[in-house]
Amino acid sequence: MHVRNLFAATVVAASLSTAAIADVSVMLPANPGGGWDGTGRQAFAAMNAAGIYTEGVNFTNTGGAGGTIGLAEFQNSQSGKPDALAVFGAITVGAIMLNSSPIDLSTYTPIARLTAEHLVIAVDARSDIETLEQLVEQMKADPGAVPVGGGSAGGVDHIALALLAQAAGIAVGDLNYIPQAAGAETVTGIVNGTLKAGISGISEFQQFQDQGRIRILAITADERREGLDVPTFKEAGFDVEIANWRGILGAPGMPEDNAAEWIARFDQLNDSAEWQQVMQTQGWDSYYQSGPAFGEFIAEENARIGDILRGAELVE
Incomplete structure (x- = not known):
């Protein structure tokens, strides 16, 4: 103490x-x-x-x-x-x-x-996934084959992904969520292919998108954020705000x-x-x-x- x-x-x-x-x-x-x-x-x-x-x-x-x-x-x-x-x-x-x-x-x-701080979901910059809708389609087809990294189990990142699953009609228990120690580790997993996607706060991911390493697909805010040209989850068709x-x-x-x-x-x-x-x-x-x-x-x-x-x- x-x-x-x-x-x-x-x-x-x-x-x-x-x-x-x-x-x-x-x-x-x-x-x-x-x-x-x-x-x-x-x-x-x-x-x-x-x-x-x-x-x-x-x-x-x-x-x-x-x-x-x-x-x-x-x-x-x-x-x-x-x-x-x-x-x-x-x-x-x-x-x-x-x-x-x-x-x-x-x-x-x-x-x-x-x-x-609102959250964002991202994939590798080289991924063929360009929209949140495309990522969700893969999750619907086989949730276990789409490992998604984020913070601790039960934390805000995990909860945001669970809300997305609920909005998309995917059983939360079927998600392949893999907790990471930090946002930088999530990015490493995305880039090296052990993770299909990652979710974290804007401050954790923004710099890596600026470096061209990842592609941010959407943000959990109620409106778009200035300086970040990506849609909200709601714009993408999923009623999620967290x-x-x-x-x-x-x-x-x-x-x-x-x-x-x-x-x-x-x-x-x-x-x-x-x-x-x-x-x-x-x-x-x-x-x-x-x-x-x-x-x-x-x-x-x-x-x-x-x-x-x-x-x-x-x-x-």
Whole structure:
């Protein structure tokens, strides 16, 4: 576990002390340097720069098991507290089921969904497959003969492929999905022929398409992405939209007044020039939603991902 403190410049200047007490505790349920870590730290840095929240922030990194270890620690130590937040994301929803975790996201306080990265599916640049429809036709004919690589079993990449299969009338359990350690390994498999196709985030695949190594066929967004001339899954005839989103939860039992304050702060953050600059610099897409609407979204994701994982026979 790694613990670091970030203090507002005004507080440090006033006290010149390293013993300042943080006013909010933020669980980052991943190791330093990952996506959740960056999202949490960058969000509070932008909030401080924008003058929205300039008090101290205590970050705790506890990684492992798709965020479930950190969230369990957070739940045990922070429940009921007014200023305790946690970063989480789409991966967490499936990880809770895959790891048989006792965590129940419905008991947490929904604050804000912040960012997202949509996924793309790609083949070798030399492949005779030029469209998503052509790839799906091969999958329909013999799913087992079409190995598709992506992230961990039950993760967002796997779920996106399962949704595509469902939309195309292919049994999810028949898919030949092969988990890879990283996007670069997926590309290697595509290029050397051990994989017929691969699915990953745009940031993982874009550079390899630019290098002429792979051909991106489609994106899981609701509309085409600027700078990437490929259709959406929906344009290709498959009603699939999914993103690897990240957001903020309040502690279970957080007082309503405190929850309302944090929702208002993140609403302001989303509208701030400072946060817009962060997202542009990091290559993140805005996927903002807050409060009860975000809570409803989490419940829908939980139900949808649960159905997919059961269909893939990954959970009972």
